[in-house]
Every structure is written in structure tokens, then in C-alpha cells.
Amino acid sequence: MNNKNLYLITLMFMGFMLYIQWNKDYGQPVSQAADQTAVSPAVNTTVMDDVPAVSQTTQDQDIPQPSITGQQDVPSVTGPTNTNIISTVETPLLKLQFSEQGAALVYAELKAYPLKKNEAKNIILMDYQEQFFKAEAGLVSQSVNFTHNDLYTTNTPQVTVTDQVTEITFTHQKPEGQLIKTYTIDPASYEIKQRQTVINQSSDNWLMSEYQQLQRNNPWNGKDPSFTDASRYSFKGVGFFDTENGYDTVSFEDMRDESLVRKLGEGNWVAMVQHYFFAGIIPSSAQADIQTQYNANSTHPYRVRMVTPAQMVNANGTAEFNSSWYVGPKLQKQLPAVARGLDLTVDYGVFTAISKPLFWVLEKIHGWVGNWGWSIVLLTVLIKLLFFKLSEAQYKSMARMRKLQPRIATLKERYKDDKQKFNQEMMGLYQKEKVNPLGGCLPILVQIPVFIALYWVLLESVELRQAPFILWLQDLSTPDPYFVLPAINAAAMIMTQRLSPTPGMDPMQQKIMKFMPVAFSVLFAFFQSGLVLYWAVNSVLSLAQQWVITKRIDEQDSVK
Template sequence: MNNPRSILLIALLLVSYLIWNQWQQDYARPAAIAAPETTVPAAPGTAPPAAVASDEVPSANATPQTPTNGDAPAAAVPGATTEGKGDLVEVSNDVLKLWIDTRGATIVRADLLAYPQQPKDYAHPVRLLDDSADHYFVAQSGLASAADSVKAASHQDTFVAEQKSYTLAPDQKTLEVTLTWNDPAGLTVRKVFVLERGSYVLGTRQEIRNAGAAPWRGNAYRQLQRVIPQSASHGFFGSITNPQAYSFTGAAWYSLDEKFQKLAFDKFLKTPLQGRPVTGGWVAMLQHYFFAAWLPPASSAETYTTEVRDGVHPRFTIRAMGPALTVPPGGSETSEARLYIGPKLQSSLNDVAPGLALTIDYGILTVISEPLHWVLAKFHALTGNWGVAIILLVLLIKAVFFKLSEAQYRSMAKMRKLQPRIQALKDRYGDDRQKLGQAQMELFQKEKINPLGSCLPMVVQIPVFFALYWVLVESVELRQAPFFLWIQNLTAPDPYFVLPILNAATMIATQYLTPTTGMDPVQAKMMKAMPVVFSVLFAFFPAGLVLYWTVNGMTSLLQQWIITRRIEASDKA
């Protein structure tokens, strides 16, 4: 797969894809969006309420409808980050550190303690949930009353915490945090958060007790709300070489019938999710390496919606509204759900919820990428080094495709042997391309050479290459993983450019062994420039990707050299 035509094709496909994604980032992303009024789903057979803005408390038992020019104007939306805040309650186990705002008992910050922002700097872990204006991303929950005149504990109401901070002790397996809201009419709501040791899954309960004189009716809801995250890259070229810039960021959900679905931020207004009933699914907000997801009980009939709120930093919301609840006087009800806040660990996500591993978005090549990731993880378990695992995976792929590659290189070696005779035909027929083509085909038939023999094996291998490319880009396990010597971070560029230079040398050697039969002068010039172009490009790519490409090129070169020598030796004999 490392001959010049293969390199040119793959390079054009890859660079075109990265440029297209960056164009989407720069020009297709929504800015200040004039969000239409939207409504929130609920139990069927009930009357729809007036439209509400996305940051308002959702209305219970609402039937989704498409807004028209005659809809009522939306109510005012509260301030984004500084207005109406309550006290912060700090909660942590051994892998998560959370801050819960007493206003709404909302999780407004979440640090992933095992994932530093910079290698080995565990004092500054990745902050996934954040209530700052530029990085706003929170997990909200609450109750929506069926009657406008009856209060319920929403994500805007103030709760009371029993303590200011909670920490899972070394001898504890679980930690419970309780916040309480009371209404003078007799309704009491306790929000209980449960953390377990070593787990990114947060158990949540909304316990409703009705000490009033009338039944309370409504729905429990959970939602994730965020702004578009700011890219860490600067400039166009820096963006196309940064996987975070083109990894999918947006909303996603899962259902047993439609499986995994996702919605980019620029599609929120064009194709919103409106009142879709789902049982046994989940809703999530995804980004590179990490995500948050609300996981309702498998038996709960939820209704999913998406919304957008206008502003300097537009907020995007995906919500799961639970089934209708009725709490009689003197009675109680509990609504439960789980919240995942953490990394995209393919080995364990499906154990948390069905289909959750699909948040690791390999695109249309998932069916190939997942087995490749599984093999890569096995090699890592064997060697303890992700760089060595990448090398072993490349060698395994080369072994699987050995026969195809052998046929490819045999065809190339025979074509190389015919170069003097083909040049003689060009000299004989000059500019008469029809006679030249006919003479070349007769020569190929006489020598039993298929001119496409070097292309067909490459076409088979290209999907595997791109599938492995996305495995290396999306695998959080490789994030900041060290290799050897000067490469201490496989997701950062090679600091001394050794791998890009080795790759350029490999490409030059490959060009020497590869026939240029039938190649026009423009293409030949492009081939000569490719080592320099790739060296510059790979100088900014993550070292893990360059390591894969370089090892693949070296093994291909060795294989091609051996086969070429064998054919030349047989000709001499």
C-alpha cells in the first residue's frame, strides 16, 4: 500500500476530508442563533401548553408541535452563568470530583481525576462539566408540574444541602449526597446522588413526598445543556492536524429500534428531535475522548427532545422527559436515573448501558474499527506500551494482507522490468496514443501482466487503513500515552521530527523501487514532492498516527524489496 499511487490517493482523500471538516468548523457552525420557541414532550393525550424557551422549566404532559408565526412569545430566559447561582457542594470519589449547585441541584462542574490536561499534571485534571460562559456544560434535572398553578422542584429552584463537601472515605464503597427542597403547600423533594468507588456512573434519585391535601401530578426530566466548545487549535493548518477539531461534538441518543443517532450543533434548528418516545435508551452530549449521558431505567418510557437557546453563547439542550407521575396526599414516588460523566472507554461502556460504546464514533467504518481496537487493546495488555501495540497491530495487518500485497508487488516488479520496452514503444509511436495503448496491451498480454494488479490490493486495504486511523484518533486509552525515548506522548507531535523524517526516507526508497510506467510528467513531479509534503504535514500530526504510517511504510518497503529481488533473481537464472 506504500507505492506512490497509493500514497497520492490516500493523501488526497485524507487531506480533502480534514479540509472539509475544518471548513465545517469555520463556516458552518452556528453563531448567535435566533432560536424559535419550542415545546417539550410528555404523556400522550394531553393538551399542549404555550411554547417555552429552552432554559425555562419544561412543561409536563406537553405534546410536541412545530412553532408557527402565531405562537406565543417565549418567556424571559435566566442569565447564563453569574445570575441566580446558589452555593456549591463539593463531592468526590477516587475518579470524579463534582460541584453541585444548590440552585436546582445541578451538576455544574466535573473533573476527571485520572485524566490530566497536560501529561502527568494531575493537579489540573480535565474538566468535562463547566459553568463558565465559554465552556458552559451542565447536567440538570428536576420535576415539571402538570398544572401551572402547582409548584414542583425544577432545575431553577433552590435546594438545601446537608453538608458543604463530601468525600468517599478509603473504607467506603459508596457515597450518598442529599439535597432537599420544600414547598409550603406540602410537597417535599429530595435529590440523592450516589457515587461508587472507581466508577464514572452517578446514581440519582428524585424522591417526592406529598404532605398536601391534593394529589400532585407531573413528570421528572433530565437534560444536558452546553455551548459549542472552543477549539484548542489556532489557525487553519493547526486545526486540520488536530483530531479534536474534527472529532464529532454534539448531541446523541440511543434507542432499541433506531440504535445510535447523533445531532451536530448546526442541525439543532434544521432537524430537531421533537417528542420521540423511547424505552431502553439514553441521551448524551459528546466530544473528543469524553462525554456525559443521562441513562434512564431500561423499563422507563422517556420522551426525547432537543432545543436551542439564543445568546452570545447559544446553549444546546437534549432532554429526556420521564413518564407521568401521580403522588396522592400522604404518598410518595421516586424517579431514578444514572448519569455517566467520563471517558469513552470501549471495553466497559456497553456494560454500563446497551449501545453506550457507540459514543466512540468511528463513523461508517465502525464494523472494522471495533475489532481493530479490540486487537490493539490485547496487544497493549501483552506489552504494556501503546506504541509497541501499534507496531504489532501493523505487523498483524500486513500478515493478514500478505497475499494481496505480494500480488501487488509482483505486478509492480514485472512492470518495472518492462520499463525499457515500454519506453521503446513510446519512442516508436510518438504522439499516437491509440497505437501506443494497443501496443502496450499486447505487451502486457504477452508477458501475462495485469496493469491493474498493483491497484486492486490497495483498494481492499484502504478501508482498513481509515478504520485504524479513526481507532488511533478516537481511543482515549492512547491519550497522552508514552512510547519510548523522546516520544512521551503519542497524541502530541513528535518533538524532534524523527518519525516524519524516517517516513520521508521510506517514501523516497519506495519510489526508487516503484515503476513509473504510464505516469505523466505532472504526476511524476507530484510523486517527487510527496515525501516533503508528508514530512511537513506529519510534523504536526499526533506521533501515534505517524508511528503507524512509518512502520506500515517500512514493512511495505521491506516486502516490496524482497519480492523485487526474487523476481530479478529468477530472471537471471
């Protein structure tokens, strides 16, 4: 297979990959989204009700279910916002802040992830000033509500968690009872465990549902990211999961068009996802109803709410509602231990079946060598070994075609005025010499999906974010600052061209093919250096393999 086919197939697959991702993020018709949003009676479907209704699903089916269509005496608009911080918690991994209103988590700084390499400013995943991103929870019933609008008090305004799991507590008192919110902070984890303990001090039984929600704005809306921005194709929106139906998503753009309502079963969770990081809610309940909502007039226009089945809180009794919040990076090795399917927030798209094994191998190699750059180099070598026999067949075919070039040139001169006759004679020559001009297609067709799958691995894997390699390459998730790798790749491509036959190609086509290494170098100058490292090493290894095979065939012919 000649270089012309290689370049065309590469461009075709890259164009297909970009189209698939664009269509996934932006191209879903509203009608399709509507088909997926069968309304569940367990969630209040009034748009942007500030407090949900109690769930009509109960944990104990013997308990009578109340007939409630909505909360009374609650405004159908976003409630008041109070960002008065009453508690700040610092761990080696996180800086967290909780507000007086609702004891909500309104600030989460990821201390292990600088915004830019070698800078003091860290990634701020949640805040109340720019992204207006917060996590809230409450309890609702027919009789009394403990909502995210209530004001809480705490005895722990400043907490540093270094080596022991620590609990911080917030309290809200009503005439009918008390709610105690307890957050359990592990210094070595991004998971925050939450316990809502309700104390019924009245003479009535309460049938209560727990609700939790994530609210934020869309800081990417209206912004045109640069071509070198690794997050430009990554998914941004709501993701949700249960073990029966698997992982599904709804983008911020789709949330503007349609409110999605879904009933989730065993192993459920919901999250707001962005490139590299996310915030998620994992309830302890085996069932939950979720709803996405959009309110253009709110500072937090995008909301996803989860409501769990109701349970009885007896008069003068106590009940607990447990859940976990995850606020942090998409660490693929750690997320399954938090909740099943949580690693699916790392979205490899249609190439997941290839990308996941690639990352698994890459991570195993990294555990051995301790450097992601060398891990990519060794992974490239393994891939070349895997496809060695296929590549060998390709290069043998190309070497034999190269030997036929003088005879093909003679035929071209003889039949220069009859292109059809020239093609017939050339194909006859191939058949006589037992040369298949398409014999090298299969290795390329197999390797191109691997290349694209690795692209998504390097795009989506936070483990490779700002990962150094050697010398000038100190961030494999950004382009090569000195364009050394694109230059190496171009040199390898040019030398490969000299070993590759171009039968039947006219002078204009030959000039275009000679220009292709330069065009690819310009394209690769904008790609993550980790991806270009793979492609450059692959090109050098392919060149070496082709040179050895070509030399071996030349030596065999000289002996004959």
C-alpha cells in the same frame, strides 16, 4: 501498481474521508433536520420554557391524563442562576460540585485526565464560569413543582469518597411536601446515580413527571482550531439513543437552526458530547421525550431536556424517580456496562464497521503488551499478514514490470512521435509477457479504508490520549515533535520508488513522483504520531516485502 496510482488513491480517499466528516458535522440541510423532528405532545414545545409541562404520557394508562399545554406561573425565559456551591465531592476520579439552586451538578473535573501531558491542571468537563455547563433535574405536576430553580440544603458540604460507595443528600421543603435528592457516588466510576424522593404532605394526589436537562454554552463557536488539533473534526453536540432506533445526533450548529423533539423508547439516554468526553443522562424509565432548545440570550444557550412519563404520587404518600448521570471519558470497554449503546458516543463515522474491530484488536494487544505504541506496531504486522497474499501479487506484478523497463524504453524511443502507437505496443508487450499493470490495485484499495479507519480510531479513542510509546514519543495523540516518523516514512517511500517501475511516465511526471515523499512527510508532520507510526511501519514492511520478492524474481530469471 505504480507509485503514481498509490499516491492518487491515498489522496482521493483522504479527501473523501474529510468531506464525509465535514458534511456530517456541518452540511445537514435545515429541511432534513425538520423532517426528523415530528413534534411529540408529551413535551412542552414553547421555546425555552424554563420549566417543562407534566408529561401527557403516563406509566399507568388507567390514570386520567391531564390536559396541560404549559406550566402556569412560570416565566418563558431562562430562570435565575445561583452558583452558590453547597457541596464538593472528591473521588480518585472526579471532583464534583453541586449548587444551592436545584442541587444541580455545576462542576466536574476529571482528575485522571490532565489538560496537557505532565501538567497539574486537569480536564474540566463541566463548570459554571467558562463553559456554563450543568446538569439539572426536577419534578412537575398540575398542582406543585419541584424545579431546578428551587433552593436546597445539605448536611454534607465537603465529602471525600475513597473506597466505599457514598450517598449525599439535598432537601427542599415546600408547604405541600418535600423533595429529597440523593446522589450515589462510586469512587471507582464516572457514573452518578440519582434518586429523587418526593413526599406528598397534602390531601391531593399528584400526577408527576420527572425532567432532567443538560445546559451549556459552545466554547468552540467562532474559534478556528489549528491543523494539529486532534479534536478539529470530532462531533460536538447532542447525542441520543434508544434500542429501536439506535444512535442519532444533532450538532450545536443545527440546534441553532431547529428545535428537535423526539420520543424515545426502551433503553433511552441523552448526552452532550465532545471530543473524548461527554455528560449523559440515563433514566430508569422505558420511555422518554427529549427536546433540544437554543436561546441566544442565555449564558447556557444550548439545552437538551428529557421528560419521563408521569406517575401518581398519592396524598400523604411517597414516590421515587431514579436515573443515572455519566460524567467522564468515552471509555469503550466500560460504557456498555453503564447503558446499552453508550459506547456509540465514540463516533467513527462511516468507517465504524472497520474502526470498531480495529480498536477491539488494538485493545486486546494492549492488554498483552501494555503499551499503545507497540500495540499499533503489532497491529500493523497483523494487517500486513492479513493482506500478505494480495501484497505479494502486487509486488510480483511490479517486479515483472521492472524487468520490462529496458524494452519499454526502447518502444518509447521508437514511437516517441506516436503516443497512441506506443501505448498499443506497450499493452501488447504486457499481454505477451503476461503482466497486468493493474494487478497491484486491489491490495491498495483494500488497505486505504483500513488506514482511514485507523485514523478515526486514533482520533476518537480517549484510551490513546497522551499515551506514551518510547523515547521522544510520549503522546501518540499529538504530532511527532522531532518529525522522526515522517522522515522514516519518507525514506521508505523513496526506496520503494527505486524498486517500482514507472512505464510511460514523462520526465515532468517523474519529477513530481520524486517530490511526493517530501509532500507526504510534510502532511504527516501534522498527523497524530500514532497514525504516522502505523504508516511508517507499514511502509518499511512493504519495502522489505517488495525487496525480497524482487530479489527472488531476479534470481529466478538469472537461473533461466
